[in-house]
Amino acid sequence: MTQPGCTDKCGNISIPYPFGTGKGCFQEPFNVTCNDTGAYLASTDVRVLEINLTLGEVRVQNPHISWNCNYTNGTNSSSNDQYVLSLDPFHKLSNNKNKFIAIGCDTLGLVAGSSKGRNQLDLFTVNACFSNCTDASSVDDSAQCIGMGCCETSFPGNISSVYTTSSPFEGISSIQSFSPCSYSFVVEDNWFKFSRSYINSTNFASKYADGVPLVLDWVVGNESCSEAIKMGPQYACQANNSACVDVPNGPGYRCNCSRGYEGNPYIQDGCQDIDECEYPNQSLYPCKGKCTNKDGNYTCSCPSGFRSDDPKSIPCIQVDPNKTLKVVLGISIGVVFLMVCFFALHAKYQKRKFAKEKERFFDQNGGQILYHQIMSKQVDTLRIFTQEDLKKATDDFDESRELGRGGHGTVYKGILKDNRVVAVKRSKIMNVAETDEFVQEIIILSQTNHRNVVRLLGCCLEVEVPILVYEFIPNGTLFEFIHRNYSSLPPSLDTRLRLAQESAEALAYLHLSINRPIVHGDVKSMNILLDDNYMAKVTDFGASRTLPKDEVQFMTLVQGTIGYLDPEYLQERQLTEKSDVYSFGVVLLELITGKTAIYHDGPKEGKSLASSFLFALKEESLEGILDPSIVHAGMEMLLGEVAELGRMCLSARGEERPSMSQVADKLKALRSTWREKLVLEHGRTEYLVVRSSPAGSALHDSPSSSMCSTVPPMSGIGIESPR
Numbered sequence: 001m002t003q004p005g006c007t008d009k010c011g012n013i014s015i016p017y018p019f020g021t022g023k024g025c026f027q028e029p030f031n032v033t034c035n036d037t038g039a040y041l042a043s044t045d046v047r048v049l050e051i052n053l054t055l056g057e058v059r060v061q062n063p064h065i066s067w068n069c070n071y072t073n074g075t076n077s078s079s080n081d082q083y084v085l086s087l088d089p090f091h092k093l094s095n096n097k098n099k100f101i102a103i104g105c106d107t108l109g110l111v112a113g114s115s116k117g118r119n120q121l122d123l124f125t126v127n128a129c130f131s132n133c134t135d136a137s138s139v140d141d142s143a144q145c146i147g148m149g150c151c152e153t154s155f156p157g158n159i160s161s162v163y164t165t166s167s168p169f170e171g172i173s174s175i176q177s178f179s180p181c182s183y184s185f186v187v188e189d190n191w192f193k194f195s196r197s198y199i200n201s202t203n204f205a206s207k208y209a210d211g212v213p214l215v216l217d218w219v220v221g222n223e224s225c226s227e228a229i230k231m232g233p234q235y236a237c238q239a240n241n242s243a244c245v246d247v248p249n250g251p252g253y254r255c256n257c258s259r260g261y262e263g264n265p266y267i268q269d270g271c272q273d274i275d276e277c278e279y280p281n282q283s284l285y286p287c288k289g290k291c292t293n294k295d296g297n298y299t300c301s302c303p304s305g306f307r308s309d310d311p312k313s314i315p316c317i318q319v320d321p322n323k324t325l326k327v328v329l330g331i332s333i334g335v336v337f338l339m340v341c342f343f344a345l346h347a348k349y350q351k352r353k354f355a356k357e358k359e360r361f362f363d364q365n366g367g368q369i370l371y372h373q374i375m376s377k378q379v380d381t382l383r384i385f386t387q388e389d390l391k392k393a394t395d396d397f398d399e400s401r402e403l404g405r406g407g408h409g410t411v412y413k414g415i416l417k418d419n420r421v422v423a424v425k426r427s428k429i430m431n432v433a434e435t436d437e438f439v440q441e442i443i444i445l446s447q448t449n450h451r452n453v454v455r456l457l458g459c460c461l462e463v464e465v466p467i468l469v470y471e472f473i474p475n476g477t478l479f480e481f482i483h484r485n486y487s488s489l490p491p492s493l494d495t496r497l498r499l500a501q502e503s504a505e506a507l508a509y510l511h512l513s514i515n516r517p518i519v520h521g522d523v524k525s526m527n528i529l530l531d532d533n534y535m536a537k538v539t540d541f542g543a544s545r546t547l548p549k550d551e552v553q554f555m556t557l558v559q560g561t562i563g564y565l566d567p568e569y570l571q572e573r574q575l576t577e578k579s580d581v582y583s584f585g586v587v588l589l590e591l592i593t594g595k596t597a598i599y600h601d602g603p604k605e606g607k608s609l610a611s612s613f614l615f616a617l618k619e620e621s622l623e624g625i626l627d628p629s630i631v632h633a634g635m636e637m638l639l640g641e642v643a644e645l646g647r648m649c650l651s652a653r654g655e656e657r658p659s660m661s662q663v664a665d666k667l668k669a670l671r672s673t674w675r676e677k678l679v680l681e682h683g684r685t686e687y688l689v690v691r692s693s694p695a696g697s698a699l700h701d702s703p704s705s706s707m708c709s710t711v712p713p714m715s716g717i718g719i720e721s722p723r
Contacts (some may be wrong), residue, residue, distance in 0.1 A: 001053075009035035016053050018220060018236070018266050027220065027236070027266070043088040049213060052263060056218055056247070056254045057094065063211035066164045067220040069181040069202060075385045085186075088159040088253075090219055097215040099189050102199050103150050104182030105133035109152035111186065112134050113159035120511060123163055129153040132176055133199065138220050145192075155186075156247050157217075162186055188213040204627035220266070221250030228253055233339055241296070242273035260296030267682040288315040317339045358462045365466040366439035382446060383469070384457030384705035390460055391415065394424055406540060415473065421472040422457060427463055442468065445541060447513065454529060454539040473529035474535050478503075480529055482590050491628040495534075496591040497642070497671050503528050508586060509579045510538075510684035511660050519545050519575055522581035524564045524597070525590050545575055563597025563608060568654050578654030584651025584663065592642055594627035617647055636672045645670075 001016040002008040006025035008015055010032065014563040018028025021034045031042035047061040078275070085093070100107020108130050112123040129151035145152045155162075166182035181202050191213050198204050220236040221228050225244035228235050237255035242265035245256050257263055257271035257412045264270035276298035278284035285291075287300035289311030302308050302316035362481075392416035394401050405412040409427035412583040416422060445456035445468075460467040466558060475481070478499060510518040518539065527540040560569075566582040569575055571597075586597050589609050598606045603669075616625040622643055623631055631639065647668055658666070 001267075003267065004025060006261060007034070010039035010048075011040045012089070013048055014051065014052060015039065016264055017270075019051055020720065021305075030120075030218075041091075044085065044091070046085065047211070051224075051474055054256065054655055055267075055473045057093070057097070058216045059188065060214050060216060060220055061211040062214040064164075064207045065183055065185040065208060065212070066166060067166060067181055067205045068166050070168045085214070086520075087216070088162065089222060091155065091160065092217045092219075093155075093162060093186065094215040094217045095155060097189050099152050099154055099184055099191055099192075100127060100129070100164065100184070100186050101145065101150065101152050101182045102129050102166050102182065102196075103129055103204065104131060104166060104168050105149060105199055106133050107151075107177045107182035108165050108169070109151060109153075109166045109184040110184070111155055111184070112156065112163040112165075115158050116160065120562060126155045126159065145194045149196070150194045158251075166264060175617045186214060187210060189217050215449050217247070219247055219254055222252045224250065227255050239265055239270055239320040239575070242266070258296065261299075269705075270475070286312050288313065289581070292315075305340075313679045329504065361464055362461050363463045364464070368444075371440045381458065382442075383462040385458050385467070385469060387460060387463050389416070390424055390469070392417075397424075397426060414469070421474075423470040423472045425468040425470065427467070428465070446519075448510065450506055450509045452502045452536050452538060453509065454537045458573070473531050473539070475530035475534060477526050478528035478536065478587070479525035479590075480594075481534075482525060482594060483596060484578075490594070490627065490629045493592075493635070493638075494633070494671065496630070497667055499528075499536045500588050500591050501664060501667040501671065503538060503587065504584060504660055504667055506536065506538040506582050508660035508664045511580070517577055519577055520580050520583075521545060521575060522560050522564075523580050524561050524589065525587050528587070535541045561597070563610070566654070567652060578656055578657045581649050581657045581660055581663065582654075584660065585646050588642070588646045588649065592627060592630065592639065592646070593625055594629075595625075613643075614647065614650060630678075638670065638677070641670055643692075 001014065002020060003017050003025050007021050010021060011034075012276070015021055015032055015034075017025070018027035018032040019032050021032050029043050032048060033040045033042050037047075041048060041058070041060065042045065044060075046063065048516075049059040049061060051058050058663045064085070087093075100109065100111040103238075108128065110128045111126055113126045114123050129147075131149055131151040133149050144150075164184040164186060166184035168180055168182040168321075170488070179200050179202050181197070181204070183204050190255045217280070221231075221234075223231070225246050228237075228244060239255075241258045242255050243258045245254050247253060257265045260274055260276075261271040262274050263272045273295050274285075275293045277287070277291035277293045278287060279285050279610050285298060287298070289300050289302045289306070289308060292299045292301070300311045300667070302311050305319055306316035306368050307319050308314045308316040310535065355622065360621065385409075393416050394412040397412055401412040401414070403413050403423060411423050412424045414422045414424040426704070439597035442456065442459060445454070448455075454473060455471045457471060458469045460469075479501075482496075502579070507520060507523065510520060518541075520538065522540060523538075527538065529535055529537040560583070562567075564583040564586045566579040568582075586609060590597065593613070594607065595609050595612075597609050599609055599612075600606050613625055616622050626643075645658075645663065648656075649663065650659055
């Protein structure tokens with residue numbers, strides 16, 4: 001209970017750490033001096049009777065009793081009023097284990113205190129009581145200290161120093177049997193017993209010359225636990241299994257052993273495991289069965305063949321050996337019966353659930369809208385696929401079948417039962433607004449019939465995530481075609497103009513739809529696919545809208561891709577056919593410059609292709625931004641006309657832009673007008689290619705020859721008939 005090598009007793013008084021009697025044996029200010037007469041607190045010089053670590057208490061001998069005698073002639077009055085105790089900041093008078101006593105007839109007892117501690121006295125009255133004696137018969141030995149010859153009262157906590165006094169009133173000489181003296185003191189609760197002889201005595205103080213017992217509370221620090229734990233080495237509760245405890249009605253903290261341990265929490269390894277099974281007080285750790293001690297705890301269980309609902313409080317009783325078998329058998333039969341009933345009901349329930357689920361998903365995926373929008377238009381070209389059909393076609397949507405991911409879903413390559421290759425678009429889980437977009441895409445695609453628009457083959461609505469089935473377009477996107485790294489030759493100028501013309505014709509077809517204009521809303525090179533013959537196919541209508549004739553669509557949420565978005569659309573939130581014209585203008589720039597819509601010229605921040613192009617036109621430095629592979633002598637005028645068409649498409653105001661049909665016609669006219677020049681240029685190029693081929697092998701022109709990079713880098717022009 002104390003540090004190694006230190007004395008743990010003074011006479012018959014135990015001195016546990018942090019208290020101690022020698023250098024290095026105590027923690028300030030808990031020094032205890034020990035001599036022949038007993039142990040004393042060095043900070044107060046009061047005698048120690050007992051030290052309790054768990055409760056944080058010290059019982060001491062209070063040597064001071066205040067008294068005051070007031071004789072009738074007024075000449076022999078005497079008193080002994082003095083401070084009973086003055087403590088250090090770590091010791092306080094216990095307010096719930098001490099009381100203030102005043103003895104005497106017609107006596108006023110007063111107790112004053114201070115919370116500032118030793119040598120910082122600032123006394124204030126904390127309580128008082130009054131006792132009187134009406135006659136000799138009013139006080140006897142059985143009387144309690146409740147106002148007849150004796151009174152008592154409590155006082156508040158957090159008192160470090162205390163002062164007591166008593167004052168007898170004049171006029172008590174008529175009761176000659178009573179003493180003119182009064183006494184007051186602070187004493188341990190329940191220790192003092194009142195006697196009638198005390199109010200007849202003038203030497204009561206000498207009867208208790210050695211003092212009366214008093215209880216002090218002590219703390220190891222005046223901080224709270226949350227503050228003390230941050231103090232590093234000064235934190236007192238660092239021992240193993242030691243826990244910090246805030247003092248009630250603080251300030252200050254003490255240490256206690258953690259639950260399941262006992263001993264001295266201020267010494268390393270001072271808290272030892274309690275063997276609850278051998279503990280003398282079985283009411284603290286009850287067990288009516290088999291007790292097993294554990295580190296910091298214990299378990300109580302019944303031996304084999306016995307049972308109890310609570311072995312800690314209910315004795316274990318022997319179990320019927322056949323009872324377990326009976327219970328298990330009964331439970332097994334019951335479980336089998338319930339399982340049979342469950343599976344029968346489950347099968348029936350699943351059939352109903354499957355039908356309701358199909359119906360729910362159909363409505364959730366916009367089936368009702370499709371029914372009214374498509375069926376009313378007598379659209380009969382769509383095929384309804386089941387979920388199983390599409391799982392088999394895509395190997396259960398295996399990642400190896402992924403063709404790409406977009407803002408509206410993932411596209412997989414699928415092979416149907418008839419060996420037809422298709423593209424399966426699995427949309428993301430959608431909210432209500434996205435459901436409308438999904439339905440919108442089906443409606444738009446079901447109404448289109450153009451060689452340059454991806455054809456919708458069917459859909460599946462019986463699943464939580466809606467699925468669309470398209471024709472398969474094998475040669476990737478126009479973006480990949482333009483911006484891939486070429487090992488030999490880049491595509492020719494005529495090929496680029498053909499792809500631009502085909503894309504423009506598709507958009508013009510949508511804008512001139514018989515029913516209502518269809519605005520694509522997200523025109524970009526990544527949404528233009530290339531088929532077996534490298535023909536352009538416009539796709540991805542998730543952001544598309546159908547418009548009444550000569551009207552615009554106001555959008556609360558702008559959709560599209562940075563670099564392609566119409567600035568007028570961004571500013572006014574109005575989607576028109578001219579919004580597609582602007583986006584197509586950026587695609588046209590990609591074709592003739594070989595740059596992306598947002599491109600990087602060195603390590604600098606990304607540049608806008610549209611802005612850079614318009615700036616180059618203004619500065620008359622067009623050749624610097626064009627793809628070098630298509631810049632050749634004699635082609636300046638053609639490239640200038642294409643650039644001018646791009647400039648018109650990129651006009652800031654939509655009304656100044658041409659329509660898509662005008663753009664398509666212009667591209668067709670340019671290809672037709674310049675065909676002779678392109679043929680002449682191609683002939684020269686072909687001669688150079690043949691001369692440079694091994695063993696004089698010849699390269700033949702075909703619909704895909706220009707896509708296969710057969711044109712030399714210096715010409716970049718292939719031969720294709722305008723349509």
